[in-house]
Amino acid sequence: MKTPSILIATALTVCLAIAKDAQPPAPVAEIVKVETAAADTPVVQIAVLLDTSSSMSGLIEQAKTQLWKLVNEFITAKQDGKTPVVQVALYEYGKSSLRAEENWIRQIQPLTRDLDKVSEELFALTTNGGDEYCGAVIERATKDLAWDANPKVYKAIFIAGNEPFTQGPIDSKKSCQNAIAKGIIVNTIHCGSESQGIAEHWNQGALLADGKYLVIDQNQAIVHIEAPQDKEIVKLNEQLNSTYINYGKEAPMAKARQLAQDSNAAAKAESGAQVQRIISKASANYCNTGWDLVDACKQKDFDITKIKEADLPEEMKKMSVEERKTYLEKKMAEREGIQKQVLALNKERENYVATKRKESAKTDTLDTAMTKALRSQAEKKGIAWEK
Incomplete structure (x- = not known):
């Protein structure tokens, strides 16, 4: 057991949900499809x-x-x-x-x-x-x-x-x-x-x-050094979110989770969590193949014709197969463009932060x-x- 004089804690990042003291948490439906890495990916x-x-x-x-x-x-x-x-x-x-x-x-x-x-x-x-x-x-x-x-x-x-x-x-x-x-x-x-x-x-x-x-x-x-690029990175997050295309029965819950974690990070903006989360969302490591068609269509075995119409968002149900492909390509291009902007701003940000960090130990x-x-x-x- 800890003594009151030792206010010292334990470690890492990263991550976790837990039973409240006397009550177990309400069951949360899991997203069945969580994509792993391709065989040749480190x-x-x-x-x-x-x-x-x-x-x-x-x-x-x-x-x-x-x-x-x-x-x-x-x-x-x-x-x-x-x-x-x-x-x-x-x-x-x-x-x-x-x-x-x-x-x-x-x-x-x-x-x-x-x-x-x-x-x-x-x-x-x-x-x-x-x-x-x-x-x-x-x-x-x-x-x-x-x-x-x-x-x-x-x-x-x-x-x-x-x-x-x-x-x-x-x-x-x-x-x-x-x-x-x-x-x-x-x-x-x-x-x-x-x-x-x-x-x-x-x-x-x-x-x-x-x-x-x-x-x-x-x-x-946590020491967060505010950089001139932070505000623009935060603005780009809304545009980034607009490129997600829900599919499947678990998509509404997954999208709600995405937005909830945006809000959680924003509530900790003073620690840098909001900016760091958006940078993650602009990287290859933020992957949602189980509910987002833009991520899903990057997989080698993806075939839009195999997606049931009932699993598509309303705006895609009335489209032809070719129109669906065009729509996905458009959203993918939009996302990649926004992600490139975020990562370019982050490079500038890192240079600024590195200089400022030397001033504090x-x-x-x-x-x-x-x-x-x-x-x-x-x-x-x-x-x-x-x-």
């Missing part, structure tokens, strides 16, 4: 394990706002000349409203590209007291998730927390060793002082699994800690970034 797999015990509210607030920034790290990355697809998984651990027989652990999302769902879950997270078992949650993530066997895939666990790393019934050292045996790097993020983290063996977990031992202040506000928060580890580790897998 993949990045990241599992974020967040301590959601009582003192971790600050950590969760950081995670809510930084999912998009984490994904955006790979916008300009290439492996074998191709941009990697990012899959994110989320776990929570250490909350007393979870199941004791499962060591107070819950998988919130398996490895997925459905970033809106991940964001939705993060914004639904709550915290309360509990027992934090790092070894147990690392073991669960290692065994349960569909990790890619390809040795070129960057696979990493980021676990954040502030209780002793060795707590619980599962040997944390063995869990880390088992993870790296499968090619999964374990990065540990201690919410508190570096010396305390070392005394409680957080550094040992990273050493055993080729990871990095990171330290953050979970109660520090603060303690790491979740976003900066993870970025440091991600880039150095992914480069060893042949992933390179534009200079």
